[in-house]
Amino acid sequence: DAKTTQPTSMDCAEGRAANLPCNHSTISGNEYVYWYRQIHSQGPQYIIHGLKNNETNEMASLIITEDRKSSTLILPHATLRDTAVYYCIVRGHQTGANNLFFGTGTRLTVIP
Amino acid sequence: EAEVAQSPRYKITEKSQAVAFWCDPISGHATLYWYRQILGQGPELLVQFQDESVVDDSQLPKDRFSAERLKGVDSTLKIQPAELGDSAMYLCASSLALLAGEQFFGPGTRLTVL
Numbered sequence: 001d002a003k004t005t006q007p008t009s010m011d012c013a014e015g016r017a018a019n020l021p022c023n024h025s026t027i028s029g030n031e032y033v034y035w036y037r038q039i040h041s042q043g044p045q046y047i048i049h050g051l052k053n054n055e056t057n058e059m060a061s062l063i064i065t066e067d068r069k070s071s072t073l074i075l076p077h078a079t080l081r082d083t084a085v086y087y088c089i090v091r092g093h094q095t096g097a098n099n100l101f102f103g104t105g106t107r108l109t110v111i112p
Numbered sequence: 113e114a115e116v117a118q119s120p121r122y123k124i125t126e127k128s129q130a131v132a133f134w135c136d137p138i139s140g141h142a143t144l145y146w147y148r149q150i151l152g153q154g155p156e157l158l159v160q161f162q163d164e165s166v167v168d169d170s171q172l173p174k175d176r177f178s179a180e181r182l183k184g185v186d187s188t189l190k191i192q193p194a195e196l197g198d199s200a201m202y203l204c205a206s207s208l209a210l211l212a213g214e215q216f217f218g219p220g221t222r223l224t225v226l
Contacts, residue, residue: 044205104153
């Protein structure tokens with residue numbers, strides 16, 4: 001069963017920041033938050049992951065609340081190519097708990 | 113940039129026939145995964161390999177599905193016999209490490225069973 005809750009869909013204006021929320025209230029202390037996205041007719045693509053601290057890379061920023069029960073993926077300047085389904089996944093790094101459970105994700109539509 | 117290769121990209125078959133999908137992971141990636149994605153849902157893990165050994169096949173319908181990675185490099189997923197409900201995208205992914213890090217996905221094989 002998916003351990004995360006995400007809105008089904010969101011819209012964002014091109015050039016604006018896209019903020020995608022995720023609730024993971026049952027996350028355990030050794031579980032990481034991963035984000036992947038899937039553009040239509042392609043395989044999923046890794047975006048970013050984190051444990052406690054906020055993370056940033058060339059694609060996005062990940063903000064994790066202090067209690068770790070929720071997080072937000074931020075695409076700072078959304079483009080049309082960012083239209084995709086975004087999956088928030090809680091994943092352990094130990095044997096038996098390291099699989100990716102994708103759920104249904106958030107469908108982000110970037111509007112011109 | 114290295115990519116996960118899959119073939120065929122599309123496959124149409126009739127129910128009760130046998131089908132096979134092939135995956136070539138990124139060179140050096142010891143861990144290989146097969147996922148199934150039904151339209152409108154997220155991918156679901158079917159089987160996970162570490163080198164040539166199966167690590168997790170708990171979600172693989174073993175009465176009709178089989179997977180192998182004989183030399184620990186490329187892999188084949190087979191369905192025999194195919195059923196209407198098997199229509200889906202079959203995705204292969206690979207990663208450097210078994211327990212952590214990024215999984216790299218191939219483009220998938222879209223299977224339609226008539």
